[in-house]
Amino acid sequence: MESSAGADPEPGALDLPLDAHLHTDLSHDADVPIDVYAAEARRRGVREIAITDHLDFDPRDPNHALGDHRNRERIVREAAARWDGSPEIRFGVEITYERRLEGQIRDYLGTHAYDYVIGSVHLSDRQPLGRPGADTWARAEGFRGASAWYWEEVEGLVRSGLFHTLGHLDVIRRWLHPILGAMDPAEHADLYERVLRSLVDTGVALEINSSGLRHAHGEMYPPPGVVRRFSELGGERIVAGSDAHRAHHFAFGLPQAYAAIEAVRITRLTFGDSERPTAVLA
Numbered sequence: 001m002e003s004s005a006g007a008d009p010e011p012g013a014l015d016l017p018l019d020a021h022l023h024t025d026l027s028h029d030a031d032v033p034i035d036v037y038a039a040e041a042r043r044r045g046v047r048e049i050a051i052t053d054h055l056d057f058d059p060r061d062p063n064h065a066l067g068d069h070r071n072r073e074r075i076v077r078e079a080a081a082r083w084d085g086s087p088e089i090r091f092g093v094e095i096t097y098e099r100r101l102e103g104q105i106r107d108y109l110g111t112h113a114y115d116y117v118i119g120s121v122h123l124s125d126r127q128p129l130g131r132p133g134a135d136t137w138a139r140a141e142g143f144r145g146a147s148a149w150y151w152e153e154v155e156g157l158v159r160s161g162l163f164h165t166l167g168h169l170d171v172i173r174r175w176l177h178p179i180l181g182a183m184d185p186a187e188h189a190d191l192y193e194r195v196l197r198s199l200v201d202t203g204v205a206l207e208i209n210s211s212g213l214r215h216a217h218g219e220m221y222p223p224p225g226v227v228r229r230f231s232e233l234g235g236e237r238i239v240a241g242s243d244a245h246r247a248h249h250f251a252f253g254l255p256q257a258y259a260a261i262e263a264v265r266i267t268r269l270t271f272g273d274s275e276r277p278t279a280v281l282a
């Protein structure tokens, strides 16, 4: 096919090393063929991309049946060969983590290899925030009460040792924003502090996920102030992704994610088991 015969990066291209979080039409909530991302990456000057389609372990969740590892890997590796390093295309996954499913996830990852594994906490109807009446419940609880389950699951995720990267830390803000309005992370610094210390302790990487810039509250997951605190605590393992689900999401906000990394003088991205120079300070 002709897809690898694309043009050189356009004038004013981004010149970024990596978008480490992308969903293709193998995720239930995305519709983008892999070649569309590859073409966008080449045109816009992103040198490497990770395909990180969803994988869910609860049979009630929408990406449970989409977990045909062999098929996924074939699609990604064939695309990588077609595009021949421009961009590099890596085979990743975004696994929905719940503590009660940890044994299943561990068994699975013991027998199914990926270049890159993101662990993320997502909303489901197993949490009170995903059930009917959630608005009333959350208003009564306030941010701390209504988000307590989220922080506990994130702590379990980081401590599990199963994942290269923690995906979109503080995405709970997306779900609570329509009910409780804006939240200032500084008011809940202790909640963040615990997770950030766990990341530093374990070496799990912090993802700067720019998708929040296209959500109602308009801030990255997590915002730059949290990245600063991570760095103050000694955190160095960091990576950036746009979490695109549509073609026009590709690299959206990614320069801001890199700017947040640059601002704390971290010069290396931690991508799976390897590292990359950041664009700006390398």
Ligand SMILES: [Zn+2]
Binding pocket: 094, 120, 122, 167, 168
């Ligand atoms: Zn996610």
Ligand SMILES: [Zn+2]
Binding pocket: 021, 023, 094, 243
């Ligand atoms: Zn995602």
